[in-house]
Amino acid sequence: MAETTETSILSVRNLHKAFGAGAERAAIINDLSFSLRRGECYGLLGPNGAGKTTTLRLCLGLSTPDSGEILLNGQGIPDQARIARMRVGVVPQADNLDPDFTVQENLLVFARYFGIADAVTRSRIPELLEFANLTAKKDARIGELSGGMKRRLTLARALVNDPDLLFMDEPTTGLDPQARHMIWERLKSLLARGKTILLTTHFMDEAERLCDRLAVIDHGKMISEGSPQSLIAQHIESEVLEVYGESARSWAEQHGHGNASRVEYSGETVFCYTNDVRPLLASLQHAQGLRYLHRPANLEDLFLKLTGREMRD
């Protein structure tokens, strides 16, 4: 059900997109619909090839859907995509900074593409550098920056036009934990300022921390949508027992299946999903040579249940 454009900053309805020709034609996006409310952080989760990046490209008007409707800031995409992008910021998966320019110059040059006067941009650069924690590096060449710094600069650059909506394609992939945490803090401060974020990610902890709502996508279809907590409550058991050790499998075959609603194997680890962990813990007291971890279910468990454990090419 599409929401009105007063509250939806982005709405996607019945989107279809296929690639390839003739017998090889495959649907990458298959009847996808969702809406973003202003000020929320919405996540798109899915395995490789699910269609997440294609969805972002369609929303930005960089690719034309086969059918369906997209409204961005009230403007029809792709017809008015270029104009709609005036109020949008994009942090892509792969960096595309200008290697020949310094940090400051990258911001200045990019702002010109929006028709922003140099004087205005120069007055905003200190604030943007401060936000990205790159003030000390303002005259550094891109080649001198670490991966985390480049990502922060890309984020600052995406804010040069003070956008209402940010598209972020796997924003913390390849970053060390300190850099990831810093990006998360920055994104939270942007949300606090009332900006809207559409995020794709593989990192379940990132999705759980940042997203108000998320959609699990596989084979271009939406499998599930909702807040992280409600999705977990709706789809999977509340607790997980991970059991490690050489005899884990045989223990599970004897005691696991009867006492847990779902048991899965991954190498030498056994995952027991249950709403009541006491019978399992009781049987583990007597088991020899086994270690275990008892924790609440999280998004990764949800994701693996909905999309399976098999590798996707």
Next chain:
Amino acid sequence: MTSLYAIPAFSLRFYPIWRRNFLVWKKLLVASVLGNIADPLITLIAFGYGLGSMLKEVDGIPYIHYLASGSICMSVMMASSFEALYSAYSRMSVQRTWDALMNAPLALDDIVLAELLWSATKSLFSGAAILCVMFTLGIGLHVQVLLVLPVLFFAGMTFAALGLIMNALARGYDFFTYYFTLILTPMVFLSGVYYPVAQLPSWLQLISQFLPLSAAVNLVRPLVLGGWPQTPLMDLAILAVYCCGGFYVAMIFTRRRF
């Protein structure tokens, strides 16, 4: 998103993209200009004085004057083509600059137009540098030689348009070798750069008449030598057809790629 075959949309939005390329060039200015003029200059001096000492005059003109006036067109063609192939490809596929531009409120039409105009600008810079050196050698010291600059820019645009077709089709840098060795280099030998077209067999002379480099040489050589082109409208029309047609085809292939 415009349809594949729509007429390219012309707007001033190309300007900040052109300006970005200009700023990058300014940072590498010396190396760039040196690279663009060193090779043609050495060739000019080597062939001009080397062959010139044996040939004396070609069509009533000292060989080095004859060679210089054709060679400057060849240099503009090479400089513009290089920029529209290797540099544009680097920006498009390696640095992903085009992706960054597409995330801004810019259209693919703006990006390709900016590449065209930038390649022409860069080739004009190198053409102007070669012209200065020619002046110091005593070649081209006539008032009308100033008209050579807009002609070189137009020729630069034409070869950039053709180059951008190759860029749209390329899967890697190696692809461009075919274009340089199979199209541009033969064109040099068929366009009156080193020797008059009249020296060619008649079937090749016929082909020569339709080549953009010939048209450029036919416009530039007379101006450098102190005269006026004999068939200016025809030559300008040939360049215009290659330029506009080339740009349109380049747009279609580029849209298909994105």
